[in-house]
Amino acid sequence: MEIRKVQETGKGTLFTTLPKEWCRKHSITKGSILSIEVKDDGLLLLYPFTKEEKPSEITFPYEHDKLYEVIDNIIGAYLLGYNVIEINSKNSLNIEERDRIRDTISKLVGLEIIEETLNKIKIKFILDPSELSPDTIFSRISFISESMMRDVIKAIEYNFDNRILESVVKRENELDRQYFLLIRLLRTILVRPKLSVQYSISPIEIMDRRMAAYFVEVVGDLTANLSEEIGKAFTLLKESDMTRFRGLMVGVIEMYHKSITAVLKKDRRYAQGVSDGYEKISKVLPQIQKEDVHLINLLDYLLKVSKAAVDIADLASALY
Structure with a gap:
């Protein structure tokens, strides 16, 4: 970070100098036109004016x-x-x-x-980045991953319906497509300051949204793997085991939903109780491990999903 002193002309105009290296890099010389954006949080964005950006x-x-x-x-x-x-x-x-x-x-x-x-x-x-929205895409991947988990529960309720379990696995592909699009958009915003103003998103928020998206993608992978494991192990599981598993999974989905809501609403209060839920599952695992090895393998997926929910909640707590 550079610190520069503000000076004043005889007529009361305030001014400061521009970094030489930045001017050299962007070919800024006498008479060059600069774009200036003033943000509500006091941030002043200054960048070279371009009539039309050339496609890279x-x-x-x-x-x-x-x-x-x-x-x-x-x-x-x-x-x-x-x-x-x-x-x-x-x-x-x-x-x-x-x-x-x-x-x-x-x-x-x-x-x-x-x-x-x-x-x-x-x-x-062929898409115009200015017509895309980070929040919209993030909401989309979050919805896909959460709906995948809810469909795992539905498959269990319908006597391990293989069609539902297979649809969960297939939906991971669409989640990955949207995830890659979001990463591309966030990186584009970093190098095109006008977009950061349009979306009212700061560099630190871009970094944290990138991390939150990563955890959502991890949840999608875990849920797809969980769906496959359930399809293989359902004949080995007792009804009482799956009743217990279903109850824990409902709680994990609630934790995950709270974390996502906290990020989207920029309000950490929505994430209250997420860490407690993770601790609860962590304590249940050793007890179940002694009783049923097949169930513990499935519960390990839930533990990892709940940990991802905690990580997302932490991002909301740090930011807002």
Whole structure:
């Protein structure tokens, strides 16, 4: 952080100097126009004025024995906010390679192939970041993960309905798509100050929302795995065990819902009792472990979900 002294002209105008390195980096010279945004919390945002932002582009060479690298590159470029991604190969891309690339693109919201030849694939992000909302996407992934947990309970109530359990696993894919979109948007906001003003979100809030989204994605993974485990173990479980498990899971969902609400409403009071719920489950596990090894494996998933709920609640407590 730099500290600069405010000076005053003879006519009472206040001014200060700009950092030389920043001016050099952004080609700021005499006569350059700057954009200034004043925020309610006292923050003053100053950045170079641009009439139209050029879409960021990146090109990757492709070697046929390293398909995994180009897949990683596409995902990485997407998350870093590149608008145009081009894959170039010296030789023709075969059907399997094209299918793998298309499959990757289908998992990333907003990406479309705009040009394709024998040895080149050009991909473009077609959504306008200014029309997206971090809160809306965060609410979406939170809803998906919570609905996945509620459907696990529904599957248990319907005598371990495999169709419901399978739908829980499949829904994880949509959660991942929205999660990647949110990460891309948050990173875009960091490098485009105008968007941070539009969404009234500070850099520290962006970092914490990024962490909260990560925990939500973890909950989705855990719930999908839990659904698969229940499908395998239901014949080994007693009805009394599943009644106990269902009761604990209802409590975990309530904890999770409180944590998400605290983040969205920016009010830590909504997260009261979340830590106590985690401690309760932690104490129950050793007791059950002595009674039924099959149930303890399932309860371990609940413990991890409840820990994620605590982590999300902590973010709300730290921020607001």
